[in-house]
Amino acid sequence: MRAGGAHSPRPLPADGTQESATDPGDHGRAPDSDTKDATKKRDVLAVAALAAAGLPVSVPDSSAAARIMPGDHLLGNEHLIRRVMRTLKNLAAVLSGTAAAVSVAAPAQATPAGASQAQNAHAQGAPSIVAYHGLTSAQQTERFNTLSAQGYQPMTVSISTDSSGRSRYAAVWSTSGGAMGADLPWAMYQDMSSAGYQTRFDQYTAQGYLPAVVSATGSGAGARFAAIFVRKAGVRYVAKHNITPEELESTNATIRKNGLWLTSVDVYGTADAPRYAAVWSSKPGGFGWHVSYALTQEKHNVEFKDATALGAWRPTVITVWPNARYTTVWRDDDKPGSWYSYVGMTAAGYQSRFNELKAKGFYPFQISVENGIYAAIWAK
Numbered sequence: 574m575r576a577g578g579a580h581s582p583r584p585l586p587a588d589g590t591q592e593s594a595t596d597p598g599d600h601g602r603a604p605d606s607d608t609k610d611a612t613k614k615r616d617v618l619a620v621a622a623l624a625a626a627g628l629p630v631s632v633p634d635s636s637a638a639a640r641i642m643p644g645d646h647l648l649g650n651e652h653l654i655r656r657v658m659r660t661l662k663n664l665a666a667v668l669s670g671t672a673a674a675v676s677v678a679a680p681a682q683a684t685p686a687g688a689s690q691a692q693n694a695h696a697q698g699a700p701s702i703v704a705y706h707g708l709t710s711a712q713q714t715e716r717f718n719t720l721s722a723q724g725y726q727p728m729t730v731s732i733s734t735d736s737s738g739r740s741r742y743a744a745v746w747s748t749s750g751g752a753m754g755a756d757l758p759w760a761m762y763q764d765m766s767s768a769g770y771q772t773r774f775d776q777y778t779a780q781g782y783l784p785a786v787v788s789a790t791g792s793g794a795g796a797r798f799a800a801i802f803v804r805k806a807g808v809r810y811v812a813k814h815n816i817t818p819e820e821l822e823s824t825n826a827t828i829r830k831n832g833l834w835l836t837s838v839d840v841y842g843t844a845d846a847p848r849y850a851a852v853w854s855s856k857p858g859g860f861g862w863h864v865s866y867a868l869t870q871e872k873h874n875v876e877f878k879d880a881t882a883l884g885a886w887r888p889t890v891i892t893v894w895p896n897a898r899y900t901t902v903w904r905d906d907d908k909p910g911s912w913y914s915y916v917g918m919t920a921a922g923y924q925s926r927f928n929e930l931k932a933k934g935f936y937p938f939q940i941s942v943e944n945g946i947y948a949a950i951w952a953k
Contacts, residue, residue, distance in 0.1 A: 701725075701747070701748045702745065702746070702747055702936040703720060703725060703745070703746045703747075704743075704744070704745045704746070704927060704936070704937060704940075705742075705743065705744060706741075706742075706743035706744075706920060706923060706924070706940070706942065706947070707741055707742075707743070707920055708741065708742045708743075708744075709739060709740070709741065709742075710739075710740050710742070710763065710764050712742075713742040713744070713763055714763070716744075717761065717763075720746050724748055725746040725747065725748055726746065726747060726748075726749075726756075726759055727744055727745070727746050727759070727761050727786075727801050728744075728745045728746060728747050728938055729744065729745050729786055729801075729937070729938060729939050729940055730742065730743070730744040730761070730763075730786055730788055730799050730800075730801060731743045731744070731788045731799075731839070731940050731941050731942045732763065732764075732788045732789065732790045732797060732798070732799040733790045733942040733943050733944070733945075734790045734791055734797075734943075734944070735945075736945075740763075740764060740790065740797055741942070742763065742799070743940050743942050743947075744940075745936065745937050745938065745940065747936075757803045757804055757805055758782075758803070758804040759782075759785075759801060759802060759803045759804070760777055760782065760801075760802045761799075761800070761801050761802070762798075762799065762800055762802075763799045764797055764799070765797065765798040765799070765800070766794070766796070766797065766798070767796050767798065767814065767815060769798070770787075770789075770798040770800060770814065771814075773800065773802075774800075774812065777802045780804065781804045781806065782802040782803060782804045783802065783803060783804075783805060783808055783810045783812075783852075783854070784800050784801070784802055784810075784812050784837065784852050785801045785802065785803045785836075785837065785852070786800065786801040786837050786852075787799075787800045787801075787812070787814065787837050787839060787850045787851075787852055788800070788839045788850070788941075789814065789839050789841035789848075789850045790841050790943065791841060791842075792841065792842045792843050792846065792848075796815075796841055796842070796848075798814070798850065807855075808854055808855050809831075809832075809833060809854070809855045810833070810836075810852060810853060810854045810855070811824075811828060811833060811852070811853045812851070812852045812853075813849075813850070813851055814848070814849070814850035814851070815848050815850075816848065816849050816851065817847075817848065817849075818847060818849065818866060818867065820849075821838075821849045821851060821864075821866075822864075822866065824851070824853070825853075825864055828853045829862075832855065832856055833853040833854060833855060833856055834853060834854065834856040834862045834902075834904075835851060835852075835853050835862070835864060835890070835902050836852055836853065836854040836889075836890070836902075837850075837851065837852040837890065838850070838851045838852070838890055838892055838900060838902065839851075839892050839941065840892050840893070840894045840895065840900060840943070841895070841943075842895065843895055844894070844895045844896035847867075847894060847895065849900075860904055860905050860906055860907075861904070861905035862889075862902065862903060862904050862905065863886075863902075863903045863905075864900065864901070864902050864903070865899075865900065865901050865903070866900050867894060867898045867899075867900060868898060868899050868900075868901070869897075869898055869899075870897065870899070870916060870917050873899045873901065873916060876901070877914075880903055884909070885905050885906060885907070885909060886903050886904065886905055886906070886909075887903070887904055887906055887909040887912055888901050888902065888903055888904075888914050888950055889902045889903070889904050889939070889950070890902040890939055890941075890950075891914060891916060891939065891941055891948040891949070891950060892941045892948070893916075893941045893942065893943040893944075893946050893947070893948050894943065895943055895944060897917075897943075897944070897946050899916055899948060910952060910953065911935070911952070911953055912935075912950060912951060912952045913926075913930055913935060913950070913951040914948075914949070914950045914951070915947075915948065915949060916946075916947075916948040917946060917947075917948075918946070918947040918948070918949070919945065919946075919947065920945065920947065922947065923940075923947040923949060926949070926951075930951050934953050935951040935952060935953055936951060936952070936953075937949045937950065937951050938950060938951070938952050
């Protein structure tokens with residue numbers, strides 16, 4: 574199944590909100606003493622004060638300050654100090670008790686599982702959003718035909734396997750390609766084998782397209798892929814699939830030196846033999862990025878708390894492993910805007926979160942599903 578062609582829907586509005594509306598919600602609550610939190614904050618403020626005074630500062634990787642943000646050992650002390658200085662005002666607000674309260678939603682109420690659709694027309698001038706999950710391959714094809722004919726463009730797609738071994742789809746579509754970076758020619762394919770995905774990859778990259786989103790499920794010869802391709806000039810990229818976790822880590826280390834970063838990643842295979850499908854693309858700007866691998870929900874929650882403590886880090890991709898672990902791409906952003914992320918959701922829990930955040934003007938721009946477990950990131 575494919576579609577192509579450019580269209581000119583309304584642009585996605587810029588998000589002027591500087592507050593990070595994060596919500597630990599479904600991440601769980603990891604134990605963390607007040608003393609440990611206070612020590613971290615004092616260490617960071619001390620480092621920032623020295624830097625502000627123009628005094629030399631050396632922050633070893635093993636220090637409390639260096640441990641506050643994941644990936645500091647990769648980004649270096651200078652980047653840490655820059656980040657600390659940028660967020661000193663926010664930390665002062667936290668210590669004085671004047672920071673904005675974190676929004677914690679009520680427990681999700683059960684809603685009918687299976688295929689569901691919700692439309693979200695945001696504020697005036699914003700795109701119309703259609704999201705669905707739990708669709709069979711036939712339902713996905715039907716929805717594809719309907720939405721593409723109405724001028725929608727896919728933003729994200731996730732293919733997973735249900736208890737009967739059938740492929741299931743979750744996706745988000747928008748009337749604006751701005752969510753993908755611009756209104757661009759695009760193509761989408763589903764239910765591909767590994768060889769089939771390689772064939773489509775070769776076909777479309779020869780025409781100037783690159784894979785924007787790649788999702789996979791299943792193992793061995795039964796693995797199935799879904800992908801969104803966009804045609805965008807001037808973007809360097811590397812795409813790989815059927816790679817081991819060790820190969821993903823080593824590729825990340827190499828790619829980082831070449832000015833690319835991980836923009837799409839999904840895990841498939843089995844718990845004992847996981848495989849990745851990944852895409853690295855040109856990194857626009859000097860922001861830092863970090864990848865955490867195969868974390869349990871509890872450890873993911875600890876990372877979530879640490880990564881958002883200074884208000885600059887946000888997740889850009891979360892993928893669910895076959896054994897309910899999580900691999901997450903984090904980005905260090907000067908202006909992260911407002912966002913929410915949730916992991917460990919059921920289909921009903923995801924629908925409930927969708928409805929709740931829809932009312933606040935948020936839409937999911939990335940979703941991952943495996944074995945009935947959902948993870949998603951929302952933004953305005």
